[in-house]
Amino acid sequence: MSSEPYRLTATEVLQKFKNGDLTVVEYATSLLDHIDERQPIVKAWEYIDRAKVLQQARDLDKVPKEQRGPLHGVGIAVKDVIYTKGMPTQHNSPIYKDDQVELDAGSVIMLRAAGALILGKTRTTEFAATVNGPATTNPHDSGRTPGGSSSGSGAAVADFQAPISLGTQTGGSTIRPGSFNGVYAMKPTWNAITREGQKIYSLILDTLGLYTRSVDDLKLLADVFGLKDDQPPQRPSSGVKGLKFAVLKTMVWDQVGPGTRDAMSKGAQLLTFHGADVKEIEFPTEFAKLPAWHTVILKSDGRPSFRPEYMVGKDKLDVSLVEHVEEAHGYSRKAYTEAFDGVAALRPKWDAIAQEYDAVIVPSVPDEAPKGIESTGSAAFNSMWTALHIPVINVPGFQGEHGMPIGLSLVAPRYHDQALLEVAKAVGEVWEKEGGWTSKL
Amino acid sequence: MSSEPYRLTATEVLQKFKNGDLTVVEYATSLLDHIDERQPIVKAWEYIDRAKVLQQARDLDKVPKEQRGPLHGVGIAVKDVIYTKGMPTQHNSPIYKDDQVELDAGSVIMLRAAGALILGKTRTTEFAATVNGPATTNPHDSGRTPGGSSSGSGAAVADFQAPISLGTQTGGSTIRPGSFNGVYAMKPTWNAITREGQKIYSLILDTLGLYTRSVDDLKLLADVFGLKDDQPPQRPSSGVKGLKFAVLKTMVWDQVGPGTRDAMSKGAQLLTFHGADVKEIEFPTEFAKLPAWHTVILKSDGRPSFRPEYMVGKDKLDVSLVEHVEEAHGYSRKAYTEAFDGVAALRPKWDAIAQEYDAVIVPSVPDEAPKGIESTGSAAFNSMWTALHIPVINVPGFQGEHGMPIGLSLVAPRYHDQALLEVAKAVGEVWEKEGGWTSKL
Numbered sequence: 001m002s003s004e005p006y007r008l009t010a011t012e013v014l015q016k017f018k019n020g021d022l023t024v025v026e027y028a029t030s031l032l033d034h035i036d037e038r039q040p041i042v043k044a045w046e047y048i049d050r051a052k053v054l055q056q057a058r059d060l061d062k063v064p065k066e067q068r069g070p071l072h073g074v075g076i077a078v079k080d081v082i083y084t085k086g087m088p089t090q091h092n093s094p095i096y097k098d099d100q101v102e103l104d105a106g107s108v109i110m111l112r113a114a115g116a117l118i119l120g121k122t123r124t125t126e127f128a129a130t131v132n133g134p135a136t137t138n139p140h141d142s143g144r145t146p147g148g149s150s151s152g153s154g155a156a157v158a159d160f161q162a163p164i165s166l167g168t169q170t171g172g173s174t175i176r177p178g179s180f181n182g183v184y185a186m187k188p189t190w191n192a193i194t195r196e197g198q199k200i201y202s203l204i205l206d207t208l209g210l211y212t213r214s215v216d217d218l219k220l221l222a223d224v225f226g227l228k229d230d231q232p233p234q235r236p237s238s239g240v241k242g243l244k245f246a247v248l249k250t251m252v253w254d255q256v257g258p259g260t261r262d263a264m265s266k267g268a269q270l271l272t273f274h275g276a277d278v279k280e281i282e283f284p285t286e287f288a289k290l291p292a293w294h295t296v297i298l299k300s301d302g303r304p305s306f307r308p309e310y311m312v313g314k315d316k317l318d319v320s321l322v323e324h325v326e327e328a329h330g331y332s333r334k335a336y337t338e339a340f341d342g343v344a345a346l347r348p349k350w351d352a353i354a355q356e357y358d359a360v361i362v363p364s365v366p367d368e369a370p371k372g373i374e375s376t377g378s379a380a381f382n383s384m385w386t387a388l389h390i391p392v393i394n395v396p397g398f399q400g401e402h403g404m405p406i407g408l409s410l411v412a413p414r415y416h417d418q419a420l421l422e423v424a425k426a427v428g429e430v431w432e433k434e435g436g437w438t439s440k441l
Numbered sequence: 442m443s444s445e446p447y448r449l450t451a452t453e454v455l456q457k458f459k460n461g462d463l464t465v466v467e468y469a470t471s472l473l474d475h476i477d478e479r480q481p482i483v484k485a486w487e488y489i490d491r492a493k494v495l496q497q498a499r500d501l502d503k504v505p506k507e508q509r510g511p512l513h514g515v516g517i518a519v520k521d522v523i524y525t526k527g528m529p530t531q532h533n534s535p536i537y538k539d540d541q542v543e544l545d546a547g548s549v550i551m552l553r554a555a556g557a558l559i560l561g562k563t564r565t566t567e568f569a570a571t572v573n574g575p576a577t578t579n580p581h582d583s584g585r586t587p588g589g590s591s592s593g594s595g596a597a598v599a600d601f602q603a604p605i606s607l608g609t610q611t612g613g614s615t616i617r618p619g620s621f622n623g624v625y626a627m628k629p630t631w632n633a634i635t636r637e638g639q640k641i642y643s644l645i646l647d648t649l650g651l652y653t654r655s656v657d658d659l660k661l662l663a664d665v666f667g668l669k670d671d672q673p674p675q676r677p678s679s680g681v682k683g684l685k686f687a688v689l690k691t692m693v694w695d696q697v698g699p700g701t702r703d704a705m706s707k708g709a710q711l712l713t714f715h716g717a718d719v720k721e722i723e724f725p726t727e728f729a730k731l732p733a734w735h736t737v738i739l740k741s742d743g744r745p746s747f748r749p750e751y752m753v754g755k756d757k758l759d760v761s762l763v764e765h766v767e768e769a770h771g772y773s774r775k776a777y778t779e780a781f782d783g784v785a786a787l788r789p790k791w792d793a794i795a796q797e798y799d800a801v802i803v804p805s806v807p808d809e810a811p812k813g814i815e816s817t818g819s820a821a822f823n824s825m826w827t828a829l830h831i832p833v834i835n836v837p838g839f840q841g842e843h844g845m846p847i848g849l850s851l852v853a854p855r856y857h858d859q860a861l862l863e864v865a866k867a868v869g870e871v872w873e874k875e876g877g878w879t880s881k882l
Contacts, residue, residue: 083544101544103524106641109749194745196641200547203632203644226748230774304635307667308550333671333856337789344785348778415774 005030010074010163011216017073018065024073028057028117031075035119035161041142042159043135044152046080047088048120056117069115070224076111077156077165080121081128081149081199082208084108087118091199092126092134094316095309105197107166107208107225114224119162122152125376127309128168129201129302130318133373138180139441140404144369147177148376150209154181157211159441164217167209170201171298172365172382174209175409178394179364180377182405182439184428186210186218186421189414190389193225202301204340205294205386215425218393222421233418236358236426241275243358243423248281250362251288252380257367259400260381260408263435266398267361267408270430281353281360287346287384293339294383299329300336343387350388351413359410359423368400385409391417393424397435405437446471451515451604451658458514459506465514469498469558472516476560476602482583483600484576485593487521488529489561497558510556511665517552518597518606520590521562522569522640523649525549528559532640533567533575535757536750546638548607548649548666555665560603563593566817568750569609570642570743571759574814579621580882581845585810588618589817591650595622598652600882605658608650611642612739613806613823615650616850619835620805621818623846623880625869627651627659627862630855631830634666643742645781646735646827656866659834663862674859677867682716684799684864689722691803692729693821698808700841701822701849704876707839708802708849711871722794722801728787728825734780735824740770741777784828791829792854800851800864809841826850832858834865838876846878 005013005027016022032050039045060073083089083103090096108118123134128149136151138144139159146155150167154177157165167174169187178185186209193208200206212218236243247268249256256264268278283290302324309317310325323329354360363381370377385392391414394407410427412420446454446468457463473491480486501514524530524544531537549559564575569590577592579585580600587596591608595618598606608615610628619626627650634649641647653659677684688709690697697705709719724731743765750758751766764770795801804822811818826833832855835848851868853861 101542103542103544106746106749110752113749113752191644191742191745194641194749195644196746196749200635200637203636226745228774301632304632304667305547305637308547308554308635308637311551311554333669337792337855341785341789344782344788347785348782351778414778 006034007160008163009214009217010071010212010220011214013074013163014072024057024060024117025054027073028053028075031119031161038159038161042137042139042155044122044156044159044161046090046121046123046152052086053117053119060115060117063115069113070220071111072115074116074164075119075162076116077119077122077153077162078108079128079150079153079165079167080124081168082108082166083197084118084121087121089121092124095313103197106194108197110224122156122165124151125149126318127199127201127321128170128173130320131376132318133376137373138369140182140439144371144404145180145373145376147180147369149173150177151376153211154178154183154185157181157213158183158439163213164221165211167211168198169207169209169382169386170205171386172379175364175382175392175394176377176379178211179405179407180369182396182407182437184212184215184218184396185394187386187392188227188417189391192227192415192417200305202298202305204301205297207386215421215428219421222418227417229416229418233422235422239274240271240426240430243276243426245271245276245278246281246357246360247278248283248360248362250381250384251283252291255366255378255380256363259367259406260363260365263398263406263408264363266435267431270434271427274430289342290346290384290387291380293343294387296331296335296339297343297387299324300331303327347388347414350390354411354413359412359420362409362411364394364407364409368402368404368406385411390414391420393420395424395428395431397428397431397437399437447475448601449604450655451512451653451661452655454515454604455513465498465501465558466495468514469494469516472560472602479600479602483578483580483596485563485597485600485602487531487562487564487593493527494558494560501556501558504556510554511661512552513556515557515605516560516603517557518560518563518594518603519549520569520594520606520608521565522609523549523607524638525559525562528562530562533565536754544638547635549638551665563597563606565592566590567759568640568642568762569611569614571761572817573759574817576814578814579810581623585812585845586621586814586817588621588810590614591618592817594652595619595624595626598622598654599624599880604654605662606652608652609639610648610650610827611646612827613820616805616823616833616835617818617820619652620846620848621810623837623848623878625653625656625659625837626835628827628833629668629858630832633668633856633858641746643739643746645742646738648827656862656869660862663859668858670857670859674863676863680715681712681867681871684717684867686712686717686719687722687798687801688719689724689801689803691822691825692724693732696807696819696821697804700808700847701804701806704839704847704849705804707876708872711875712868715871730783731787731825731828732821734784735828737772737776737780738784738828740765741772744768788829788855791831795852795854800853800861803850803852805835805848805850809843809845809847826852831855832861834861836865836869836872838869838872838878840878
């Protein structure tokens with residue numbers, strides 16, 4: 001089973017292409033066959049066209065070896081709030097049903113320039129802005145949510161339907177599905193990768209998100225997208241040994257369940273056992289308002305963002321979005337600028353705290369994926385990091401009471417994306433092996 | 442001549458439609474004939490299709506009176522970095538030559554929902570991100586620049602080729618052409634109007650811009666776009682009498698020329714004469730770094746924004762944009778976050794200063810439009826306000842040594858857009874009548 005091409009990571013499949021062991025058409029066929037088999041259960045895709053994928057694959061096979069890009073032939077799934085030429089972009093909104101815009105998002109332009117095989121569009125909650133789950137199920141248990149709003153992107157990568165997918169995050173839309181599906185998920189520093197061609201919910205919060213099943217694949221993407229720190233990242237020479245970590249339970253720790261509580265404890269113990277220096281820290285008190293400020297910004301920004309759709313089809317918008325536009329929340333502009341400026345003032349303070357460590361370990365989610373697919377779950381543990389603009393990587397490896405995956409997040413100062421990837425690589429090797437969870441897919 | 446429909450403001454033409462004195466087709470024909478006559482000289486348009494405009498006009502004439510929107514039939518020109526269905530969007534870039542994306546920007550969706558007649562696309566500097574003028578000339582003197590980057594939008598409104606146009610501003614791309622062309626120009630509070638579907642240069646700076654020949658027309662737009670202050674704006678009951686103004690020459694006053702120096706002096710005198718309270722203020726010293734910080738943010742943000750185009754067509758990008766992507770500027774991420782956070786910390790401080798006044802009067806430009814159309818001029822007096830996210834309105838009325846128009850900017854705290862419009866109305870009535878400049882067009 002492990003010999004099936006669809007199971008390969010991007011890094012692995014690139015090696016096979018390089019060696020001449022596999023063609024892009026063979027690889028695409030393997031992915032498409034697996035998708036055909038799994039789509040009725042997982043429902044990760046909003047749109048995928050077999051003939052078009054195979055045509056792209058044939059074209060890629062014709063590219064001379066010396067002209068091939070760093071993602072030559074790698075299958076990539078794209079969240080359906082990100083524009084792609086030749087495919088509809090529907091935002092899970094009846095207003096945009098079958099709408100096909102002949103525009104590639106900036107991220108998609110870069111992926112295509114790197115030779116990627118754009119497979120299709122993955123399901124999202126409405127405009128990536130509600131917690132109403134699309135039909136997508138968790139591939140590890142179809143009775144549970146895969147999380148959201150990047151529901152299909154997280155599920156597709158976990159279920160070997162694509163080695164890489166693009167998501168987005170405004171609250172916890174990338175990291176939450178990462179944890180629920182047991183895959184690597186990265187929210188880079190805000191605006192370190194262009195958001196051109198990605199539907200807006202909150203301009204100051206929205207960030208492109210990345211899913212893979214390995215850190216090496218995240219690194220491939222980081223290089224294609226041009227993520228760059230001020231200092232070239234140090235590769236840890238002997239795993240986590242000697243690395244400095246902080247553990248931060250955050251001001252919303254009262255929302256944690258047994259799965260994440262155990263994972264936080266076990267995660268720290270494993271790193272200590274392998275020679276890392278781990279200490280617990282707390283937020284300074286001035287960070288207490290972060291969750292509330294995130295909410296004020298998010299809902300207030302929903303007003304300008306969804307006013308166009310409100311004007312053309314109010315009756316076709318989810319009630320929560322109508323409420324944003326109509327300001328049912330009651331936040332004044334004064335409350336908004338206080339939140340906007342308050343968060344802005346905390347960003348350099350967080351950077352100063354985090355730069356003392358190789359990474360800070362924080363929860364990704366309250367617990368394993370809850371039952372039911374109606375709600376995509378809570379972003380309580382994610383929204384503060386989104387607001388702070390910092391890089392976040394969900395590292396899988398743990399499990400909850402029902403055997404579902406749980407990940408923990410590594411966070412760092414802004415523009416330490418490449419350094420954090422190196423740390424995630426070392427941490428992932430420990431947690432994936434010894435954290436207690438292994439995918440049965 | 443004044444009876445020609447093309448010369449009407451939006452407010453005036455709406456009244457004619459309402460009274461049944463004019464059809465949208467008659468109005469559109471008048472505009473199109475005038476455009477045909479003037480395009481060879483002014484070159485404001487990148488794209489306009491007579492047949493398509495007339496088809497839209499015929500459709501609008503069929504809309505029953507009771508279903509007509511607040512901008513029913515009003516002709517609007519759109520800067521060619523803003524997506525419009527049924528028209529190409531080319532960004533003045535060979536990479537996007539003849540590129541037609543079937544997407545309406547959020548602003549355009551709202552305009553169409555309000556019944557506007559979208560005329561076509563106006564010329565811009567490359568991606569609204571360089572100072573290399575397009576072919577557009579200043580309608581008051583074809584040997585001079587209309588400013589940029591919203592070159593065509595500013596020129597078209599001044600030249601009666603459209604009563605309203607959309608521009609954008611990242612440095613001074615809306616206000617500068619406003620002053621150079623002698624029209625009203627407004628840069629609303631950052632993100633108060635969605636930027637969806639508007640090409641990105643700098644996410645934290647880019648703002649939609651508005652051009653009109655009257656404040657009433659700006660107010661029409663403000664309402665359609667949903668600009669809203671915390672307090673309903675007070676309409677001054679007797680002109681500027683009793684209003685409180687500050688005059689602020691800014692830290693770049695050494696760049697001012699005789700035209701703006703005289704306008705600043707005359708503008709203040711006129712308001713004082715008409716009963717306003719005018720005092721001169723200075724920036725606190727901590728604002729000194731604003732211009733430098735704006736530059737760091739702008740150039741640094743050019744890297745993620747233009748990396749996609751760089752990857753597909755580096756040779757087709759202006760050298761300044763290539764330099765952004767390649768970081769020829771040499772700014773570190775640390776310098777960037779310092780600038781980003783530094784500006785953020787000044788925003789509430791500016792709001793606190795400005796809320797003491799009905800408006801603060803500041804220069805719009807160093808002087809009247811310079812000779813030549815190669816360069817679009819300096820944004821030195823605009824970039825600080827763009828960075829502070831505040832509303833800015835250019836009010837025309839003054840003139841330079843060569844008889845070219847000069848405007849002054851009124852600025853306010855964030856989210857005081859509607860209040861500032863009321864003040865601009867009262868100020869404009871004085872400056873337009875007594876400032877010394879009248880359009881000869």
